[in-house]
Amino acid sequence: MPFCDGEFTKQTDETGKVFLVTGANAGIGKETVLEIAKRGGTVFMACRNMEKAKQAREEIITATNNPNVFVRQLDLSSMDSIRQFAENFKKERDTLHVLINNAGVMGLPRTLTKDGFEMQMGVNHMGHFLLTHLLLDVLKKSAPSRIVNVSSALHEQGTINVDDLNSEKSYSRFGAYNQSKLANVLFTRELAKRLEGTGVTVNALHPGAVDTDLVDSWPSAMKFLLKPAVWMFFKTPKSGAQTSLYAALDPDLEKVTGQYFSDCKPKEVSAAAKDEKTAKFLWAESQKWTGIKE
Incomplete structure (x- = not known):
C-alpha cells in the first residue's frame, strides 16, 4: 500500500469561494478538484485536453453533487492561449480566491513550446508565471486569497542555468x-x-x-524498470493531493506566505532556492520571456 505521511483532515466549508486548478483532468489536479467540490467550492478546471477534462468534470459532479465545476481551455505551452484564458475568465468571474498552479510536464525529450521555450521550463514555470500575473488583479480584489505552486523535492537537485536558461547549448531531460x-x-x-x-x-x-501520467513521456525501459518501485513507494494521486489541499484550504495558513510544504507541514528549501540574486535574475528573464511589465 503506498504510504502517505501527510493528510489534510480538517473540515472546511468552501461554499461561495472560487478556485482555479491547472492540469485538473487527471492525477493530483483531478483529486484536488474533487475534494474542493465535495466541500462546496466553485472550481474551474483549466486544461489542455478538453475531452479528458469534460469526462473528469462529469465524474466529479456525479461524485459530489456539486454542479459548480467548470472546464475551460488552457494550453500552458502557448502564451496566446494563456492570455486568452485569463481574459475570458475575468469576463466571466470577478472573484478568484485560490489559484492552484498544478499542471506540469516531466522528463521530456527536448521540445519547444509554441513560443520557442524549452517545454519543461515553458510549461512548469513560464506558463504559470504569466497566468499568475494576469490573474493578480482579481486575486487582490478577492483577498484574502491564495496562490499555490506545485513544485517538487527535485528542486533540491536543480540549478538555474543563467547562461543557458532555455537549454540551447546542452540538454538533460531531468536536469531541465x-x-x-x-x-x-x-x-x-x-x-x-x-x-x-x-x-x-x-x-x-x-x-x-506520485503515480500519475507525468511519466508517460519517459522511455519504455525506464518505466518498466521503475514499475515495482512505483507500486511500493509512490503515493496515489489522492494522497499526492493532500498537501495542495492543505496549502489551499487550511484556515491557519491564511496569512502564511513564501513557504514550502511537504506532507502537510513546512519544509526547508535548498540553498539555491534561497538565492535572492538568482531569484531576481529569474524574475527579470521571466518578464522578458512572457512580455510582462512591472
Missing part, C-alpha cells in the same frame, strides 16, 4: 525538469515579497512521489 521545479520555488518566494500587504499569499509544495 529540476531547473523548472527550482524556478517554481524561487518564483514563490520572490512573489511573496512583492505581494506583502495585499492579502494575497503564495506558497509552494512538494506533493510527494
Whole structure:
C-alpha cells in the first residue's frame, strides 16, 4: 500500500469561494478538484485536453453533487492561449480566491513550446508565471486569497542555468525538469515579497512521489524498470493531493506566505532556492520571456 505521511483532515466549508486548478483532468489536479467540490467550492478546471477534462468534470459532479465545476481551455505551452484564458475568465468571474498552479510536464525529450521555450521550463514555470500575473488583479480584489505552486523535492537537485536558461547549448531531460521545479520555488518566494500587504499569499509544495501520467513521456525501459518501485513507494494521486489541499484550504495558513510544504507541514528549501540574486535574475528573464511589465 503506498504510504502517505501527510493528510489534510480538517473540515472546511468552501461554499461561495472560487478556485482555479491547472492540469485538473487527471492525477493530483483531478483529486484536488474533487475534494474542493465535495466541500462546496466553485472550481474551474483549466486544461489542455478538453475531452479528458469534460469526462473528469462529469465524474466529479456525479461524485459530489456539486454542479459548480467548470472546464475551460488552457494550453500552458502557448502564451496566446494563456492570455486568452485569463481574459475570458475575468469576463466571466470577478472573484478568484485560490489559484492552484498544478499542471506540469516531466522528463521530456527536448521540445519547444509554441513560443520557442524549452517545454519543461515553458510549461512548469513560464506558463504559470504569466497566468499568475494576469490573474493578480482579481486575486487582490478577492483577498484574502491564495496562490499555490506545485513544485517538487527535485528542486533540491536543480540549478538555474543563467547562461543557458532555455537549454540551447546542452540538454538533460531531468536536469531541465529540476531547473523548472527550482524556478517554481524561487518564483514563490520572490512573489511573496512583492505581494506583502495585499492579502494575497503564495506558497509552494512538494506533493510527494506520485503515480500519475507525468511519466508517460519517459522511455519504455525506464518505466518498466521503475514499475515495482512505483507500486511500493509512490503515493496515489489522492494522497499526492493532500498537501495542495492543505496549502489551499487550511484556515491557519491564511496569512502564511513564501513557504514550502511537504506532507502537510513546512519544509526547508535548498540553498539555491534561497538565492535572492538568482531569484531576481529569474524574475527579470521571466518578464522578458512572457512580455510582462512591472
